[in-house]
Amino acid sequence: xxxxxxxxxxxxxxxxxxxxxxxxxxxxxxxxxxxxxxxxxxxxxxxxxxxxxxxxxxxxxxxxxxxxxxxxxxxxxxxxxxxxxxxxxxxxxxxxxxxxxxxxxxxxxxxxxxxxxxxxxxxxxxxxxxxxxxxxxxxxxxxxxxxxxxxxxxxxxxxxxxxxxxxxxxxxxxxxxxxxxxxxxxxxxxxxxxxxxxxxxxxxxxxxxxxxxxxxxxxxxxxxxxxxxxxxxxxxxxxxxxxxxxxxxxxxxxxxxxxxxxxxxxxx
Numbered sequence: 001x002x003x004x005x006x007x008x009x010x011x012x013x014x015x016x017x018x019x020x021x022x023x024x025x026x027x028x029x030x031x032x033x034x035x036x037x038x039x040x041x042x043x044x045x046x047x048x049x050x051x052x053x054x055x056x057x058x059x060x061x062x063x064x065x066x067x068x069x070x071x072x073x074x075x076x077x078x079x080x081x082x083x084x085x086x087x088x089x090x091x092x093x094x095x096x097x098x099x100x101x102x103x104x105x106x107x108x109x110x111x112x113x114x115x116x117x118x119x120x121x122x123x124x125x126x127x128x129x130x131x132x133x134x135x136x137x138x139x140x141x142x143x144x145x146x147x148x149x150x151x152x153x154x155x156x157x158x159x160x161x162x163x164x165x166x167x168x169x170x171x172x173x174x175x176x177x178x179x180x181x182x183x184x185x186x187x188x189x190x191x192x193x194x195x196x197x198x199x200x201x202x203x204x205x206x207x208x209x210x211x212x213x214x215x216x217x218x219x220x221x222x223x224x225x226x227x228x229x230x231x232x233x234x235x236x237x238x239x240x241x242x243x244x245x246x247x248x249x250x251x252x253x254x255x256x257x258x259x260x261x262x263x264x265x266x267x268x
Contacts, residue, residue, distance in 0.1 A: 031240065084115045163209055
């Protein structure tokens with residue numbers, strides 16, 4: 001037997017914060033976006049960072065373009081690592097616009113998916129229709145993530161509207177709610193045109209809802225640092241590029257200079 005198979009680092013070297021929870025966890029979640037990884041790259045990602053990833057979103061409508069056998073294998077691999085794999089909300093929006101939501105849910109269920117995302121970033125769903133879609137997904141035995149916010153550049157959802165939709169989605173059965181940030185993280189929602197974080201806006205949202213049920217899309221490293229420093233290491237982060245999964249986990253544990261003094265238990 002390889003003598004290093006069961007070897008591990010001393011606790012304070014593995015997690016200087018001494019606060020990181022193992023999976024399954026209810027907060028401190030990391031959602032990675034898969035924009036088209038092949039099976040080898042997908043497996044490599046999970047072998048390397050599977051312990052630190054909670055969700056993987058198949059970005060946009062890429063699930064419809066991925067061969068079914070590849071989707072099935074990704075689903076199986078994710079399950080082996082305790083990771084929830086689900087298609088991006090845009091794919092649901094396409095299904096809704098094409099009046100194919102029943103087939104959408106049925107096919108995903110047949111393949112073994114257990115999570116779906118309901119969003120209206122590109123389409124316009126009235127409150128009643130949004131509720132109906134969430135409840136329909138729940139009736140089909142899916143666990144539901146929703147997303148709040150439009151994908152149009154410069155779009156910002158007023159805090160009161162976001163809070164209203166958050167609690168309505170929760171009442172309808174959604175388990176987590178994503179705050180829209182797109183894969184660019186610029187000029188939308190909590191981000192300005194340069195990708196800077198509107199901290200006042202974030203805190204206003206954080207204080208008005210069940211914060212552990214929010215997932216903040218923040219694809220850029222400075223945004224991840226800002227959110228974690230503002231809200232703590234247990235903030236849920238989404239749209240993390242696959243190659244940055246270990247980077248985000250390092251931030252949470254104080255294993256990067258950016259959060260060395262924030263979570264590492266040190267003082268200057």
